[in-house]
Amino acid sequence: HMRNSRIKRTKTVCTYCGVGCSFDIWTKDRDILKVEPQMEAPTNQISTCVKGKFGWEFVNSPDRLTKPLLRKGDKFYEVSWDEALDFVAKRLTDIRQQYGDDAVALISSSKCTNEENYLVQKLARAVLHTNNVDNCSRYCQSPATEGLRRTMGYGGDTGSLHDLAIADLLIIVGANPAESHPVFSTRMRRAKKKYGQKHIVIDLREHDLAHRADLFVRPHPGTDLVLLSAVTRYIIDQGWHDADFVRDHVDGFEDFVRSLEPYTLEYAERVTGVPRDTVIQIAQMIHEAKSTCICWAMGVTQHKGGSETSTAICNLLLVTGNVGRPGTGAYPLRGHNNVQGAGDMGCSPVYMPGYERVDDPAVRAKYETAWGVELPTSKGLDNHEMVDAIHEGKLRALIIQGEEMALVDSNSHYVREAFAKLDLLVVIDVFFSKTAEYADVVLAASPSLEKEGTFTNTERRIQRLYQVFEPLGDSRPDWIILRDLANRLGANWTYGHPSEILEEMASSAALMQGVRWDRLEGYRSLQWPVHPDGTDTPLLYTNGFPFPNGKARLVPAKWIEPTAFEPEYDLHLNNGRMLEHFHEGNLTYRVHGLKEKVPTTYLEVSPELAKERGIETGALVRIISPYGELKLPVVVTDRVKGKQMYLPMNTSNDEEAINILTSSESDETTHTPAYKELQVRMEVLRPH
Numbered sequence: 001h002m003r004n005s006r007i008k009r010t011k012t013v014c015t016y017c018g019v020g021c022s023f024d025i026w027t028k029d030r031d032i033l034k035v036e037p038q039m040e041a042p043t044n045q046i047s048t049c050v051k052g053k054f055g056w057e058f059v060n061s062p063d064r065l066t067k068p069l070l071r072k073g074d075k076f077y078e079v080s081w082d083e084a085l086d087f088v089a090k091r092l093t094d095i096r097q098q099y100g101d102d103a104v105a106l107i108s109s110s111k112c113t114n115e116e117n118y119l120v121q122k123l124a125r126a127v128l129h130t131n132n133v134d135n136c137s138r139y140c141q142s143p144a145t146e147g148l149r150r151t152m153g154y155g156g157d158t159g160s161l162h163d164l165a166i167a168d169l170l171i172i173v174g175a176n177p178a179e180s181h182p183v184f185s186t187r188m189r190r191a192k193k194k195y196g197q198k199h200i201v202i203d204l205r206e207h208d209l210a211h212r213a214d215l216f217v218r219p220h221p222g223t224d225l226v227l228l229s230a231v232t233r234y235i236i237d238q239g240w241h242d243a244d245f246v247r248d249h250v251d252g253f254e255d256f257v258r259s260l261e262p263y264t265l266e267y268a269e270r271v272t273g274v275p276r277d278t279v280i281q282i283a284q285m286i287h288e289a290k291s292t293c294i295c296w297a298m299g300v301t302q303h304k305g306g307s308e309t310s311t312a313i314c315n316l317l318l319v320t321g322n323v324g325r326p327g328t329g330a331y332p333l334r335g336h337n338n339v340q341g342a343g344d345m346g347c348s349p350v351y352m353p354g355y356e357r358v359d360d361p362a363v364r365a366k367y368e369t370a371w372g373v374e375l376p377t378s379k380g381l382d383n384h385e386m387v388d389a390i391h392e393g394k395l396r397a398l399i400i401q402g403e404e405m406a407l408v409d410s411n412s413h414y415v416r417e418a419f420a421k422l423d424l425l426v427v428i429d430v431f432f433s434k435t436a437e438y439a440d441v442v443l444a445a446s447p448s449l450e451k452e453g454t455f456t457n458t459e460r461r462i463q464r465l466y467q468v469f470e471p472l473g474d475s476r477p478d479w480i481i482l483r484d485l486a487n488r489l490g491a492n493w494t495y496g497h498p499s500e501i502l503e504e505m506a507s508s509a510a511l512m513q514g515v516r517w518d519r520l521e522g523y524r525s526l527q528w529p530v531h532p533d534g535t536d537t538p539l540l541y542t543n544g545f546p547f548p549n550g551k552a553r554l555v556p557a558k559w560i561e562p563t564a565f566e567p568e569y570d571l572h573l574n575n576g577r578m579l580e581h582f583h584e585g586n587l588t589y590r591v592h593g594l595k596e597k598v599p600t601t602y603l604e605v606s607p608e609l610a611k612e613r614g615i616e617t618g619a620l621v622r623i624i625s626p627y628g629e630l631k632l633p634v635v636v637t638d639r640v641k642g643k644q645m646y647l648p649m650n651t652s653n654d655e656e657a658i659n660i661l662t663s664s665e666s667d668e669t670t671h672t673p674a675y676k677e678l679q680v681r682m683e684v685l686r687p688h
């Protein structure tokens with residue numbers, strides 16, 4: 001009996017991707033016995049993927065930070081929380097006195113809860129008096145959010161995973177769900193097999209869903225906008241658009257049609273390399289389908305024209321009337337588990353919680369009343385601008401919550417040089433990351449299993465996680481760290497539980513009015529917007545669009561050519577996720593089973609290129625870009641073609657990290673790095 005009483009079952013939400021699977025975790029003391037999915041889980045029912053099922057051992061890793069660390073010279077020493085937080089508060093105060101409020105910036109984490117993200121932006125705005133606050137969607141999905149907001153109004157998926165499962169036609173552009181959103185990809189495969197759902201995949205690489213697709217299209221890198229615009233033009237030329245929907249619900253049709261003039265079939269074939277018959281075939285499949293969904297991810301967004309291509313996707317859906325009905329819509333697939341929530345909570349230089357603009361005096365007045373402070377009026381910096389501002393000496397202090405910026409931001413050398421110039425770098429993390437090496441103070445945080453709160457998945461679905469373990473050692477949940485730091489800076493935050501933070505957020509953010517802690521009990525969830533009576537919104541735009549006249553907007557999308565490289569950089573290097581690991585690997589490389597399965601990253605090389613260079617699987621090559629070089633083992637595979645190569649981004653090893661190679665180029669509108677625009681050259685170190 002004694003033994004059994006230590007066995008516990010706790011509901012949690014997976015922290016590995018935006019699908020937002022939820023399940024019960026069985027534990028005994030600090031041991032994880034098993035992960036048990038439940039039928040009532042809204043997105044996954046009884047499914048999980050390998051990360052959700054086996055990826056939790058990192059919480060007990062001996063590498064965990066269990067006490068705050070303070071740098072003295074070149075070394076870090078364990079200190080008490082009082083000493084660490086007093087130090088941070090004093091340094092922040094000194095820096096603000098010397099250089100002004102905007103010399104400080106904060107970056108929140110999409111692995112942290114909504115409540116913790118809310119506190120990061122509140123700390124920035126209400127306590128430190130700056131709008132310099134951002135989150136890691138700047139690295140991935142900000143262009144998708146931008147495309148959606150311009151055209152449809154809300155920066156979120158227009159429907160639910162359920163709509164993707166019942167659509168007639170799914171178009172997947174620049175996304176690899178089988179590895180990045182595995183449970184969702186299982187549902188799509190089932191829809192194909194059971195209901196004959198059609199799949200079009202547009203990608204450089206023949207990943208699992210591409211291999212199984214009804215139509216797999218491989219345009220030249222960075223040319224999706226031209227392809228999609230040609231498809232849209234062809235549809236309108238044929239009179240296949242939804243004229244009634246456009247007349248009643250959409251503005252700007254005539255200007256939009258004019259903007260499509262250059263995108264003839266001939267032009268598209270020349271720029272994208274996709275034969276004109278294939279362009280026609282895509283248009284025909286959309287025309288024949290009763291309902292179409294388009295999913296996209298970083299293969300679209302991480303380009304200089306990422307926002308523009310995202311806009312082109314939304315335009316195509318609007319002219320064909322594929323919005324606001326079951327089985328239709330626009331679905332940027334959110335990568336991290338709470339990347340949607342981090343944006344929703346206002347960790348952004350331009351948006352308050354619920355995407356209300358900080359430069360709107362009425363919005364500011366609302367929060368000034370709610371928070372009892374005066375709010376900053378100057379424009380904030382985004383992540384990308386923060387790095388430049390550090391180099392220029394304008395930004396002197398940075399607080400980074402759980403973000404491995406030294407590895408995941410593009411052009412790593414440039415980012416690390418910036419860190420070295422800071423007067424104060426505070427890192428809040430579960431592990432001593434690469435970024436922490438540059439810190440003055442490292443604050444030991446607790447991962448999701450050690451706290452309560454909510455996460456919001458890719459479908460705008462808010463779900464609660466329950467506490468499985470006590471925080472390890474002296475580590476603390478981020479919301480407690482942020483509260484205690486704010487109070488040392490003169491605030492009077494009395495939060496005793498995350499529920500108080502959630503309900504404070506809901507009392508001001510228009511989109512979240514009906515969000516309540518008890519409405520999220522157990523496996524219950526809410527998809528925003530949530531009305532005061534608790535009614536939520538699984539499918540957006542069933543009654544028009546959130547613009548003053550209730551109509552959506554067609555916005556002509558601008559074609560921005562990918563970055564040009566010198567001819568010596570003759571190979572294209574693409575990058576993305578792999579199934580077994582999460583991001584830079586700080587978590588999953590600490591899970592034995594996963595590490596054993598895939599111990600290291602590898603470079604995918606096409607059979608043609610391997611033959612030309614005389615290399616085989618197992619070869620070792622040096623890959624060189626204008627910004628850095630890496631040594632990588634080779635896997636020869638026909639997933640990639642010709643002079644296009646692929647490197648999974650999942651490694652914490654500098655010798656293999658993709659961003660040593662990437663440039664500082666970025667999306668024109670949102671500054672999301674153009675990670676996918678990368679040309680390199682190869683030197684063979686060992687041929688097999």
Ligand code: SF4
Pocket residue numbers: 014015016017018019020021044048049050051052053180181182183184
């Ligand atoms: Fe976790 Fe995503 Fe896998 Fe679900 S699909 S178990 S949310 S990593």
